[in-house]
Amino acid sequence: MLLIQLLINGIIMGAVYSLASLGFAIVYNTTKIFHIGYSALYMIAPYFFWQLYTKLGLNISLSIFVSIILTMIISILIDKTIYQPLFIKKSSSNVVTISSIGVVTIIVNVIAMIFGNETKILNSDIANTIKFSGMIVTYPQVYQFISSIIIIIIFFIVLKKTNLGIIIRAFSNNDVLVQIMGINILRTRLLLFGISGIMIAIAGLSISYDVGMDPYIGMPMLLNVIVAFIIGGIGSFAGPLIGGFFIGVIQALTIWMFSSKWQSAITFIILIIFLIFRPQGFLGKKEREV
Amino acid sequence: MSKYILKINDLTKSFTSDKDKSPLLFDSLTIEFPAGAVIGLMGTNGAGKTTLFNIISRLVDCDKGNIWYDNGDKQIDLLKLKANVLKGIGIGRLFQDNHIFADMTILDNLLIGGEDSFGETPFITLFKRKKHKEKEKIRVAKAKMILTELFGKDNYFWQNRNNYASELSYGQQRLLGIARLLMSDHKLLLLDEPTAGVHPEIREMICEVIRKINTSKGVSIIIIEHNFKVIEVTADECCFIDQGEIAAVGPPEDIIGNPIVRKKYIGI
Amino acid sequence: MNYFFHIIIMINIYIVLTVSSNLLVGMTNLLSLGQAAFYGIGAYFSVLALTTLNLPLIPSLIVAMLATGVFSLLLALTSLRLKNDYFVLSTLGFQIITFSVLYNWISVTKGPYGIPGIPAPKLLGIFQVSGIIPFLIFSTVMSLFTIFIFYYLINSPFGRLLKAMREDELALITLGKNITSLKIQTFAISSSFIAIAGFLYATYVTYIDPSSFNLDESIFILSALLIGGLGNIKGPVVGSIFVILLPEILRFVGLPDSIAANMRQIIYGLILIILMRFKPEGLAGNYRIK
Numbered sequence: 001m002l003l004i005q006l007l008i009n010g011i012i013m014g015a016v017y018s019l020a021s022l023g024f025a026i027v028y029n030t031t032k033i034f035h036i037g038y039s040a041l042y043m044i045a046p047y048f049f050w051q052l053y054t055k056l057g058l059n060i061s062l063s064i065f066v067s068i069i070l071t072m073i074i075s076i077l078i079d080k081t082i083y084q085p086l087f088i089k090k091s092s093s094n095v096v097t098i099s100s101i102g103v104v105t106i107i108v109n110v111i112a113m114i115f116g117n118e119t120k121i122l123n124s125d126i127a128n129t130i131k132f133s134g135m136i137v138t139y140p141q142v143y144q145f146i147s148s149i150i151i152i153i154i155f156f157i158v159l160k161k162t163n164l165g166i167i168i169r170a171f172s173n174n175d176v177l178v179q180i181m182g183i184n185i186l187r188t189r190l191l192l193f194g195i196s197g198i199m200i201a202i203a204g205l206s207i208s209y210d211v212g213m214d215p216y217i218g219m220p221m222l223l224n225v226i227v228a229f230i231i232g233g234i235g236s237f238a239g240p241l242i243g244g245f246f247i248g249v250i251q252a253l254t255i256w257m258f259s260s261k262w263q264s265a266i267t268f269i270i271l272i273i274f275l276i277f278r279p280q281g282f283l284g285k286k287e288r289e290v
Numbered sequence: 291m292s293k294y295i296l297k298i299n300d301l302t303k304s305f306t307s308d309k310d311k312s313p314l315l316f317d318s319l320t321i322e323f324p325a326g327a328v329i330g331l332m333g334t335n336g337a338g339k340t341t342l343f344n345i346i347s348r349l350v351d352c353d354k355g356n357i358w359y360d361n362g363d364k365q366i367d368l369l370k371l372k373a374n375v376l377k378g379i380g381i382g383r384l385f386q387d388n389h390i391f392a393d394m395t396i397l398d399n400l401l402i403g404g405e406d407s408f409g410e411t412p413f414i415t416l417f418k419r420k421k422h423k424e425k426e427k428i429r430v431a432k433a434k435m436i437l438t439e440l441f442g443k444d445n446y447f448w449q450n451r452n453n454y455a456s457e458l459s460y461g462q463q464r465l466l467g468i469a470r471l472l473m474s475d476h477k478l479l480l481l482d483e484p485t486a487g488v489h490p491e492i493r494e495m496i497c498e499v500i501r502k503i504n505t506s507k508g509v510s511i512i513i514i515e516h517n518f519k520v521i522e523v524t525a526d527e528c529c530f531i532d533q534g535e536i537a538a539v540g541p542p543e544d545i546i547g548n549p550i551v552r553k554k555y556i557g558i
Numbered sequence: 559m560n561y562f563f564h565i566i567i568m569i570n571i572y573i574v575l576t577v578s579s580n581l582l583v584g585m586t587n588l589l590s591l592g593q594a595a596f597y598g599i600g601a602y603f604s605v606l607a608l609t610t611l612n613l614p615l616i617p618s619l620i621v622a623m624l625a626t627g628v629f630s631l632l633l634a635l636t637s638l639r640l641k642n643d644y645f646v647l648s649t650l651g652f653q654i655i656t657f658s659v660l661y662n663w664i665s666v667t668k669g670p671y672g673i674p675g676i677p678a679p680k681l682l683g684i685f686q687v688s689g690i691i692p693f694l695i696f697s698t699v700m701s702l703f704t705i706f707i708f709y710y711l712i713n714s715p716f717g718r719l720l721k722a723m724r725e726d727e728l729a730l731i732t733l734g735k736n737i738t739s740l741k742i743q744t745f746a747i748s749s750s751f752i753a754i755a756g757f758l759y760a761t762y763v764t765y766i767d768p769s770s771f772n773l774d775e776s777i778f779i780l781s782a783l784l785i786g787g788l789g790n791i792k793g794p795v796v797g798s799i800f801v802i803l804l805p806e807i808l809r810f811v812g813l814p815d816s817i818a819a820n821m822r823q824i825i826y827g828l829i830l831i832i833l834m835r836f837k838p839e840g841l842a843g844n845y846r847i848k
Binding site for chain 3: 347349373374375376377378382383385389390391392393394398401402403407409410411412415416422426470474
């Protein structure tokens with residue numbers, strides 16, 4: 001019984017991982033940027049919300065909307081001011097990764113300086129729950145699951161049915177081709193960072209609404225996101241979904257078999273097993289060796 | 291039966307890693323290269339020349355076959371070896387794009403090619419300082435000797451030995467690459483388009499060096515080359531590869547005169 | 559005066575950390591986010607040797623170095639085939655797993671409670687290294703020793719191979735060098751010297767807990783190294799002095815303590831970004847990370 005409850009929790013968490021991981025994939029598959037700055041966006045969205053909703057007293061849907069937009073803008077700004085100049089200079093991937101670490105350091109500490117280090121609670125009410133045949137699901141969990149799934153579905157519709165989707169797919173295969181097609185890479189990148197920012201903002205808001213936040217929640221989340229992304233398979237957009245749910249379920253099983261404190265270790269042991277034996281992940285294609 | 295340096299036997303290699311679906315680049319390629327000769331390897335782009343070199347130097351795997359290498363006293367199947375042991379059994383490789391260490395000095399580039407790797411592990415570096423310094427001196431002397439042998443006394447390379455290799459011209463880097471190969475004794479050299487994209491003057495120099503290595507040291511050389519002139523000057527024998535198959539073998543003048551070859555190359 | 563000595567001791571510890579890390583990051587172009595893990599392993603094994611095994615200074619130091627070197631092989635064997643982002647990721651995984659073990663394996667490491675009362679190491683059976691002045695001397699000797707060893711390594715035929723490897727692995731293979739063994743040696747040397755820093759830290763502070771060896775610390779070590787610069791000895795030394803002195807300068811300027819810590823991090827982040835964009839070889843290094 002406990003196992004099933006844990007699995008339900010794991011699947012709900014898995015949906016959020018999938019969403020967040022998809023946002024990471026949108027950036028990595030197209031630009032090959034190891035976007036560690038992504039973790040800061042996850043954390044900053046709920047802080048925007050907290051400022052707007054708790055401090056300024058805006059209504060809840062407007063606060064959500066505005067904080068998503070603001071996060072999106074930050075995401076775009078990161079690309080515009082940090083990554084794009086490096087792209088233009090043809091800097092190496094390690095240089096970009098290090099700059100990305102710099103971005104996180106700055107954002108996290110700015111937030112800590114303004115809002116303090118302590119945990120902030122967004123929703124102090126005791127969460128309402130849905131009970132069915134002995135299982136309990138809280139309302140925030142329902143929001144997490146539904147919002148993640150909706151955004152994922154929208155993204156896949158866009159990916160399959162629209163021009164933007166074609167560009168994203170072309171971009172993730174080969175950006176030289178995109179340039180030949182006459183598409184402005186730099187502007188398209190901003191769009192991609194925007195979409196990715198929206199996704200991580202929603203993930204950040206829905207989790208923080210449940211458990212609150214502090215300035216340091218981004219990195220642990222990012223680690224899960226990256227693991228989900230790698231396990232799912234670099235280069236594919238369905239990969240993050242598989243990886244996300246896989247990690248969610250594995251972590252649930254870890255709680256069941258050992259204890260929640262071993263979650264991160266087990267997650268990374270799985271990552272390392274994948275890196276050794278199947279570096280292309282579940283869905284990725286094996287890179288041609290040269 | 292004449293002695294061979296390399297005998298490629300039934301070599302099969304598909305284009306991509308997906309063996310079942312991919313077309314074959316080499317289908318049971320079989321060929322023998324005689325020892326002590328300079329062999330020109332010709333063929334149109336995409337014929338598989340460089341891939342063949344990569345397979346021989348163990349940088350690329352193949353699906354099946356053997357490559358027998360005769361180093362004088364025993365035959366070795368190269369496909370059972372790892373890339374980094376080939377130098378030890380006397381096989382050297384010059385790449386199509388220079389692959390010299392541009393951010394290192396000319397001298398360091400040469401020293402890395404040295405026969406003796408004493409002092410290249412940290413513990414020896416730290417604890418046998420005296421001996422490894424002696425060895426280093428020997429290496430430097432050898433570098434000087436090689437450069438003098440190749441380019442005469444007071445040559446540009448030795449005089450500028452402490453300059454970065456990146457400051458050299460493309461053709462000079464080529465020459466440096468060849469000099470680096472000579473830092474240790476080889477039995478077989480694989481030269482991938484040694485004269486491509488270099489100044490005619492340097493091209494002549496390279497041709498001369500190739501002949502010199504072959505005649506004075508008896509090193510077998512396989513050389514990929516498009517330039518008919520270079521082939522004529524350097525090669526004893528020539529082999530034309532087309533679409534992964536040996537299309538013609540013979541003395542260079544025959545191959546260059548061969549209508550199929552001319553058609554493939556020049557279109558006439 | 560003691561305050562001044564304290565700063566020099568800290569600089570010495572970071573010199574050991576960064577000079578050794580430089581062999582991996584600067585000479586081999588392997589960006590590692592797992593340096594704090596080695597630092598921690600070194601510190602915990604030092605404590606084990608000093609307390610449980612009750613060994614004097616030099617044997618304890620050797621135990622710590624050997625043990626850390628052995629652990630580094632674990633990481634080396636799993637990560638050596640990986641390139642760029644994948645490599646960074648595997649070191650990140652190593653960092654997270656190590657921290658998790660230090661934090662959660664309470665029966666052995668005492669977990670978050672830490673290990674207090676680490677005894678002063680005995681030198682040659684007569685001399686106890688305790689108190690600030692002996693520590694100043696001890697740490698200076700160790701950092702000079704490290705500098706000497708690495709200076710010598712970098713400028714030896716071994717160092718020449720490393721330089722060649724970071725430029726062109728393919729060429730080096732055909733010149734008959736074993737890349738894997740080179741990298742393993744680099745890992746082992748770099749990390750076993752980091753253990754010296756762990757030893758210094760543990761015996762100086764006389765208390766260790768896992769929080770000194772977390773991902774943030776890894777990022778901090780890497781920042782110190784990258785700010786100073788890669789590829790030579792001067793770079794890491796300058797970087798260590800810089801990151802240790804900067805907070806003191808901020809305090810001197812009169813920044814309130816409440817924001818000084820964050821401000822410092824923000825400055826590090828900014829410097830990283832600016833350096834990566836305009837001067838990737840760092841303040842005093844001679845190698846641009848690829």
